[in-house]
Amino acid sequence: xxxxxxxxxxxxxxxxxxxxxxxxxxxxxxxxxxxxxxxxxxxxxxxxxxxxxxxxxxxxxxxxxxxxxxxxxxxxxxxxxxxxxxxxxxxxxxxxxxxxxxxxxxxxxxxxxxxxxxxxxxxxxxxxxxxxxxxxxxxxxxxxxxxxxxxxxxxxxxxxxxxxxxxxxxxxxxxxxxxxxxxxxxxxxxxxxxxxxxxxxxxxxxxxxxxxxxxxxxxxxxxxxxxxxxxxxxxxxxxxxxxxxxxxxxxxxxxxxxxxxxxxxxxxxxxxxxxxxxxxxxxxxxxx
Amino acid sequence: xxxxxxxxxxxxxxxxxxxxxxxxxxxxxxxxxxxxxxxxxxxxxxxxxxxxxxxxxxxxxxxxxxxxxxxxxxxxxxxxxxxxxxxxxxxxxxxxxxxxxxxxxxxxxxxxxxxxxxxxxxxxxxxxxxxxxxxxxxxxxxxxxxxxxxxxxxxxxxxxxxxxxxxxxxxxxxxxxxxxxxxxxxxxxxxxxxxxxxxxxxxxxxxxxxxxxxxxxxxxxxxxxxxxxxxxxxxxxxxxxxxxxxxxxxxxxxxxxxxxxxxxxxxxxxxxxxxxxxxxxxx
Numbered sequence: 355x356x357x358x359x360x361x362x363x364x365x366x367x368x369x370x371x372x373x374x375x376x377x378x379x380x381x382x383x384x385x386x387x388x389x390x391x392x393x394x395x396x397x398x399x400x401x402x403x404x405x406x407x408x409x410x411x412x413x414x415x416x417x418x419x420x421x422x423x424x425x426x427x428x429x430x431x432x433x434x435x436x437x438x439x440x441x442x443x444x445x446x447x448x449x450x451x452x453x454x455x456x457x458x459x460x461x462x463x464x465x466x467x468x469x470x471x472x473x474x475x476x477x478x479x480x481x482x483x484x485x486x487x488x489x490x491x492x493x494x495x496x497x498x499x500x501x502x503x504x505x506x507x508x509x510x511x512x513x514x515x516x517x518x519x520x521x522x523x524x525x526x527x528x529x530x531x532x533x534x535x536x537x538x539x540x541x542x543x544x545x546x547x548x549x550x551x552x553x554x555x556x557x558x559x560x561x562x563x564x565x566x567x568x569x570x571x572x573x574x575x576x577x578x579x580x581x582x583x584x585x586x587x588x589x590x591x592x593x594x595x596x597x598x599x600x601x602x603x604x605x606x607x608x609x610x611x612x613x614x615x616x617x618x619x620x621x622x623x624x625x626x627x628x629x630x631x632x633x634x635x636x637x638x639x640x641x642x
Numbered sequence: 643x644x645x646x647x648x649x650x651x652x653x654x655x656x657x658x659x660x661x662x663x664x665x666x667x668x669x670x671x672x673x674x675x676x677x678x679x680x681x682x683x684x685x686x687x688x689x690x691x692x693x694x695x696x697x698x699x700x701x702x703x704x705x706x707x708x709x710x711x712x713x714x715x716x717x718x719x720x721x722x723x724x725x726x727x728x729x730x731x732x733x734x735x736x737x738x739x740x741x742x743x744x745x746x747x748x749x750x751x752x753x754x755x756x757x758x759x760x761x762x763x764x765x766x767x768x769x770x771x772x773x774x775x776x777x778x779x780x781x782x783x784x785x786x787x788x789x790x791x792x793x794x795x796x797x798x799x800x801x802x803x804x805x806x807x808x809x810x811x812x813x814x815x816x817x818x819x820x821x822x823x824x825x826x827x828x829x830x831x832x833x834x835x836x837x838x839x840x841x842x843x844x845x846x847x848x849x850x851x852x853x854x855x856x857x858x859x860x861x862x863x864x865x866x867x868x869x870x871x872x873x874x875x876x877x878x879x880x881x882x883x884x885x886x887x888x889x890x891x892x893x894x895x896x897x898x899x900x901x902x903x904x905x906x907x908x909x910x911x912x913x914x915x916x917x918x919x920x921x922x923x924x925x
Binding site: 425428429430449450452454456464465466467468471472475478479481482483509511 | 678679794795797798800801803804805807808810811812813814855858859860861863864
C-alpha cells in the first residue's frame with residue numbers, strides 16, 4: 355500500500371484507492387509549457403497530464419513558481435510558450451468547471467459579508483448574471499459549510515472570524531462549486547489540526563466524486579501523500595512522479611536549496627524558515 | 643410640526659429640492675457603497691472634481707453643464723485607465739495628477755467668465771434651491787439606470803469587491819465590470835453636481851455609505867442604510883438652511899458627516915459595552 359492509499363484508508367476507513375469515473379479524458383495537459391509574468395519566465399518546460407479523480411501536488415519554496423503555474427491554469431496569466439489545454443481548451447474558457455482558491459484574500463477592512471454569503475459565491479460561476487439560486491443550491495452551500503465544520507458560523511460576519519475560520523470559509527466556497535477541477539494555492543495555510551483533517555477528508559471525497567485537484571503545498575507528509583503525483587518546483591521542474599518515487603532527500607535538497615554553514619554542514623533552508631513538516635524528510639547532515 | 647413640514651409644503655422650490663435630494667441620495671448610496679467596498683474613494687473624489695473644466699466650458703459656451711460634466715468624466719476615466727495601464731506608476735499617482743490638472747483647468751476656464759465667483763460657487767456647491775423640473779427628470783432617469791446596473795451586476799460587483807481574481811476565474815471579466823462600476827460612479831457624480839455641487843458630491847458619496855458600512859452585515863443592508871442616512875441628511879440639511887438662512891448644499895453635507903460620526907461614536911460605545919459585559923461574564 356502506498357502513502358496515498360494509507361491516507362485514504364485512514365480517512366474513509368475503507369481499504370482501496372478511490373475509483374475514478376469511467377471517463378478517462380485528460381483535464382489538464384501541459385507540454386513544454388513556460389509560465390511567468392510579463393516578460394519574465396518563472397518556470398520553463400513543464401509537461402504533465404492530470405485526469406479525473408487524480409490529484410497533483412506542487413511543492414517548492416516561496417517564489418518557486420507554484421502560484422504562477424496555478425494562475426496560468428485558471429487563466430489569470432497567459433501561458434508564455436508551449437501548450438496548455440484545460441478541458442481540451444486554452445485556459446480561461448471553463449469557468450463553470452474550475453474552482454480556484456488563491457493564496458491571498460482581499461477581504462478588506464470593510465466588507466459587510468456573512469460567512470454564508472462568501473460560500474454562496476461558489477455557486478455564481480454556474481449561474482452567471484441572471485439564473486436564480488434554487489433550494490438545491492442552498493442545500494449544497496450548507497453541506498459545504500458542514501463539511502468544513504462552519505455551519506454554525508453561517509450568519510457570522512466574515513471579519514469577525516479568526517484566520518483559520520476564514521480559511522475554512524474559503525475552502526467551503528471552493529467545495530460549494532462542485533467543480534470538475536479544483537485549483538488550490540496553499541489551501542491549509544492558517545488551518546488548525548481539526549481544519550486540516552476536515553480538509554483532507556473533503557479532498558478525498560472530491561477525488562472519489564471524480565474531480566481532479568491540483569494544489570500548491572508545503573505539507574509533504576499528509577497533503578502530498580494524498581496526491582497521485584507530485585511536482586517539485588524550484589523555478590524549474592526538479593522532479594515529477596509518484597510521491598514515494600519523487601520525495602527523495604536528494605530531490606528535496608535540490609528543491610529547497612542548501613546552505614553550507616561554518617562547520618560545512620548541509621541544512622535544508624526551508625527547515626530553517628520554520629516549515630516543520632519537512633523534518634521527517636530532512637536529509638542526513640554530513641559533517642566533515 | 644409646522645417647523646418640520648410647512649417649509650416643504652408652502653415653497654415649491656423646497657419640495658423640488660427635497661425630491662432631487664432624495665434621488666441624489668439613492669444614487670449616491672448605491673455608487674458610494676461600491677466606492678467604499680472597492681477602495682475607489684480617490685477615484686470618486688477625482689471624478690467629482692475632474693468634471694469641473696467640462697462644466698466650465700459648457701457654461702461659457704452656453705449649453706447645459708451636465709453635458710460638459712459627462713465629457714469631463716469620460717476624459718477623466720479614460721485618462722486614469724490609460725496612465726495606469728501604460729506606466730509603472732500606481733493608479734493613485736495618475737489619479738492625483740489628473741485630478742489637480744483638471745481642477746486647475748476648470749478654474750482657469752471659469753476665470754474667463756464675467757461672473758467668475760458666481761459661476762464657480764454654483765459649480766462647486768450646487769444650487770439645490772434652484773433645481774428645475776427638467777433636472778429632476780434627468781436625475782430620475784439616472785437613478786433608474788444606476789439601480790438597474792446594481793441589480794444586473796450584483797454578482798460580479800460582489801465578487802469584484804471580495805476578490806478580483808475570483809471574479810475573473812468565475813467568468814466575470816474584471817476589466818468589464820470595473821469599467822461598468824466606474825461608469826456608474828461617473829453618472830452619479832455628473833447628475834448630482836447640480837444638486838450639491840462638485841465639491842460636496844464626494845461627501846454624499848462617502849459619508850452615508852460609510853455610516854452604513856459600520857452598521858451592516860450585508861451589502862444590501864449597507865445600501866439601504868446609506869439611502870436612509872442620505873435622505874435624512876437632505877431633509878435635515880434643507881430645514882436648517884431654510885430656518886437659519888445658510889448655504890443649502892454645505893448644510894446637507896455637514897449633516898451627513900455629523901450622522902457618520904454619531905454612528906461611529908455610538909457603535910464604539912456599544913462595542914465597548916459588549917466587551918465589558920463579556921469581561922464581567924468571563925472574569
